[in-house]
Amino acid sequence: MATPRKKAAPADKGTRQRLIEATAKVMRDEGYAAATSRRIATEAGVKQALVYYYFPSMDDLFVEVLRAGAEVSLERMREALTDDDPLMTLWKLNSDPRMTTLNTEFMALANHRKAIRAELKSFAERVRDIEAAAVAVALRARGLDLDDHPPVAISMLIAQIARSLCNEEAVGVTLGHRELREFVERRLKLLAMPPADA
């Protein structure tokens, strides 16, 4: 009685949405090269030709997958970074391994496909703006000189290190991870305290 939809096929979601999610799943599990129209259609429980009813080409589908993931990430960032310890939140958010593998696939794709490169760039820059703004607030609150500590640099430092650790973990590399995590977290805790120097 809650959803005024038509008749709810496999999970009440529209076919288009299911195709996007199926693509993300296949890319995550087997890589972008395995994300073929047939493989995706099977995953979504429809026939191959239907993919081309919803998306003009496979590349268009990939872009939609990226866009959908980006919106979710951006929303998660926006609400999390307004809390009382934005630096630690930034670190934790970027340490979330859920989007790691998919991100790597899109980085690889972006190196070779113009449409995906453009979409990824736009996404990355929107994220960076949000993160840098939150870091600026945090640094100012601690009385730090923003010329010595450019917020965008600090936010990149935190976010990129967190992501690097996730990327490595995803392929089984963990040497030095404990040391680096502890080092960063020690620094972040120092920064969260009253004033001082840093």
Added chain:
Amino acid sequence: MATPRKKAAPADKGTRQRLIEATAKVMRDEGYAAATSRRIATEAGVKQALVYYYFPSMDDLFVEVLRAGAEVSLERMREALTDDDPLMTLWKLNSDPRMTTLNTEFMALANHRKAIRAELKSFAERVRDIEAAAVAVALRARGLDLDDHPPVAISMLIAQIARSLCNEEAVGVTLGHRELREFVERRLKLLAMPPADA
């Protein structure tokens, strides 16, 4: 008169070596999905079936490409990190964009292929050991407490940030790069100076 080889086909290199280089080129230019036996054979100036004379399967070929690149990188590291400013050298070496795209391809591949994951892990850990050792020497020379500054953490910090910047640049993202580069380089210069705190 210098090379006691047979007769020098397209560039005097052995066919096997040419296949490895052709594979690297195709992966760099068009991504791992484009690195098919036919595409590679054409690039190397031989016929498709010959690829299977030298390599049992495409995956074996990919592993050899990774291995070859790894040896070159390792050698470059070993000789560079013995100089007088290892921290800055580490930063500069990892800022070299030459291997960036290929690295991204192998990261993506490693997420889905066991043989490549194992090879990449072994390579990453050998690099890390070399880099951490060099950083340990540098930090000790500056009189820093290695418990507060674990060499492996510092070396990862420097190397991973440099690589992140390259990865982003490769897809056209440059927002905040200048600020972060300057921030890191300022820090590295401070560390290269006499004693002090940090």
Added chain:
DNA sequence: GTCTATAATGCGATAGAC
């Protein structure tokens, strides 16, 4: 909106001649 069927191409891998 979803299907069947198909065109045109490309793939990994093998067999076997030279």
Added chain:
DNA sequence: GTCTATCGCATTATAGAC
């Protein structure tokens, strides 16, 4: 060591029925 030829299957994309 390099080739030609081929098997069996997957691919993107389109045409057209329902």
